[in-house]
Amino acid sequence: xxxxxxxxxxxxxxxxxxxxxxxxxxxxxxxxxxxxxxxxxxxxxxxxxxxxxxxxxxxxxxxxxxxxxxxxxxxxxxxxxxxxxxxxxxxxxxxxxxxxxxxxxxxxxxxxxxxxxxxxxxxxxxxxxxxxxxxxxxxxxxxxxxxxxxxxxxxxxxxxxxxxxxxxxxxxxxxxxxxxxxxxxxxxxxxxxxxxxxxxxxxxxxxxxxxxxxxxxxxxxxxxxxxxxxxxxxxxxxxxxxxxxxxxxxxxxxxxxxxxxxxxxxxxxxxxxxxxxxxxxxxxxxxxxxxxxxxxxxxxxxxxxxxxxxxxxxxxxxxxxxxxxxxxxxxxxxxxxxxxxxxxxxxxxxxxxxxxxxxxxxxxxxxxxxxxxxxxxxxxxxxxxxxxxxxxxxxxxxxxxxxxxxxxxxxxxxxxxxxxxxxxxx
RNA sequence: GGAGAGGUGGCUGAGUGGUCGAAAGCGGCAGAUUGCUAAUCUGUUGUACGGUUUACACCGUACCGAGGGUUCGAAUCCCUCCCUCUCCGCCA
Numbered sequence: 313x314x315x316x317x318x319x320x321x322x323x324x325x326x327x328x329x330x331x332x333x334x335x336x337x338x339x340x341x342x343x344x345x346x347x348x349x350x351x352x353x354x355x356x357x358x359x360x361x362x363x364x365x366x367x368x369x370x371x372x373x374x375x376x377x378x379x380x381x382x383x384x385x386x387x388x389x390x391x392x393x394x395x396x397x398x399x400x401x402x403x404x405x406x407x408x409x410x411x412x413x414x415x416x417x418x419x420x421x422x423x424x425x426x427x428x429x430x431x432x433x434x435x436x437x438x439x440x441x442x443x444x445x446x447x448x449x450x451x452x453x454x455x456x457x458x459x460x461x462x463x464x465x466x467x468x469x470x471x472x473x474x475x476x477x478x479x480x481x482x483x484x485x486x487x488x489x490x491x492x493x494x495x496x497x498x499x500x501x502x503x504x505x506x507x508x509x510x511x512x513x514x515x516x517x518x519x520x521x522x523x524x525x526x527x528x529x530x531x532x533x534x535x536x537x538x539x540x541x542x543x544x545x546x547x548x549x550x551x552x553x554x555x556x557x558x559x560x561x562x563x564x565x566x567x568x569x570x571x572x573x574x575x576x577x578x579x580x581x582x583x584x585x586x587x588x589x590x591x592x593x594x595x596x597x598x599x600x601x602x603x604x605x606x607x608x609x610x611x612x613x614x615x616x617x618x619x620x621x622x623x624x625x626x627x628x629x630x631x632x633x634x635x636x637x638x639x640x641x642x643x644x645x646x647x648x649x650x651x652x653x654x655x656x657x658x659x660x661x662x663x664x665x666x667x668x669x670x671x672x673x674x675x676x677x678x679x680x681x682x683x684x685x686x687x688x689x690x691x692x693x694x695x696x697x698x699x700x701x702x703x704x705x706x707x708x709x710x711x712x713x714x715x716x717x718x719x720x721x722x723x724x725x726x727x728x729x730x731x732x733x734x735x736x737x738x
Numbered sequence: 739g740g741a742g743a744g745g746u747g748g749c750u751g752a753g754u755g756g757u758c759g760a761a762a763g764c765g766g767c768a769g770a771u772u773g774c775u776a777a778u779c780u781g782u783u784g785u786a787c788g789g790u791u792u793a794c795a796c797c798g799u800a801c802c803g804a805g806g807g808u809u810c811g812a813a814u815c816c817c818u819c820c821c822u823c824u825c826c827g828c829c830a
Contacts, residue, residue: 350788353787353788353799354788354789354798354799357787357788357789357798357799357800358798358799360798360799360800361798361799363810363811364798364799364811366810366811367756367757367810367811368756368757368811369757369810370756370810370811371755371756371757371810371811372756372757374756375756375757385810388810389809389810389811390810391810392809392810392811393810395810396809541820560748560784560785683785687767688767691785692785
């Protein structure tokens, strides 16, 4: 959520920076609503002040022993009733204007950072660096990972479809063990890098989804539980960031670094026909997520180090990848700046996103009320929130199943993973 | 799921219609003091929005789980919901 005060005081600046994302954002309606809201609010406040005054006066007189039926008290009561009538007209108006204002406010994305490259779409994302060319697979006739997985008997798609739907998978034997090994390996590495592991609820309420800005705009992207205000979490970003919702933290407790393994659930609405095979786009997948809550002055460095921590997993697994900075047109809704890590996927001859590392600045913190207090200073400040995958497990498995294929038709297990899986080939 | 109890400031905990943003204690902060490593004393102590001010600051409004209602006036009374605890049942 953007700051209303900033929109009001420097609308041109906000407008210009929103326009870098796309032309669809118009601040005029919200400025007008805000003007109305302030007018209604000050009228209401004046009435309420007088009403409080009347209440106090009557209280004083009654305690001094006045007759409740005395003309003096009766006329005060009468004035109180008039105010109540006036308020009952003003209040619904103000509430309506406020609600409209809030829904506008919630519909605006974060302002891109000054350093974010300007562009319209994915095409204009900027490659920052590339790593691991020497590990690109050298054999030809590679199988796509889903074929390799079925050949090895470790991935079952048809049976998962029977149990649930398309876009689900059942992992078998070494496949399930590999998934588990990847989770443990990533958590161990991120914990060693200083992230405190948490295991949050997999179901989250609407307030949490609003806090991290999946709601209200992306409701159709998540699975909703009928009969409860609960959704299947689409990413650990939601439960982990919201652990601190509506809290005022001590500055000394920052930065907070968490890692979390969670299952993630996404409806993938509108992606029909895309990535229909394999592990790339499933309704349910596992992920190890990194979440940071930090002092605003440090969020840039924290962002860079977050990316390095995610990259470290790919490097440890010796998987070729590149780092791409998203341009303003491709930037996620809440992000001010975002780097994607893309792993090499030989079957489709491209780099595919395996981690997305975003700095949300104060955007989520304002929605979720995550603040901190500095000793000796008055008031509170909004923290900055960041997160990134470290990494998506299924896509990592896909990358291994493809990049580690050997000419004899087996798949080698990355050395870093061998202690976890206790085997060297599949 | 059934029966009961309860949700008050950073914490403990008073407050059942009137000057209550809320007693008291603890903690925190500031000051004073004492040679004994901490104690004592004094003062202070939330958040948000809006307004006035160069500023220190001041003023108004809201906030006692959430949302409605009654009333001139609600932490206090009524309704709905959420959550917590205890006992029983069920369950990994």
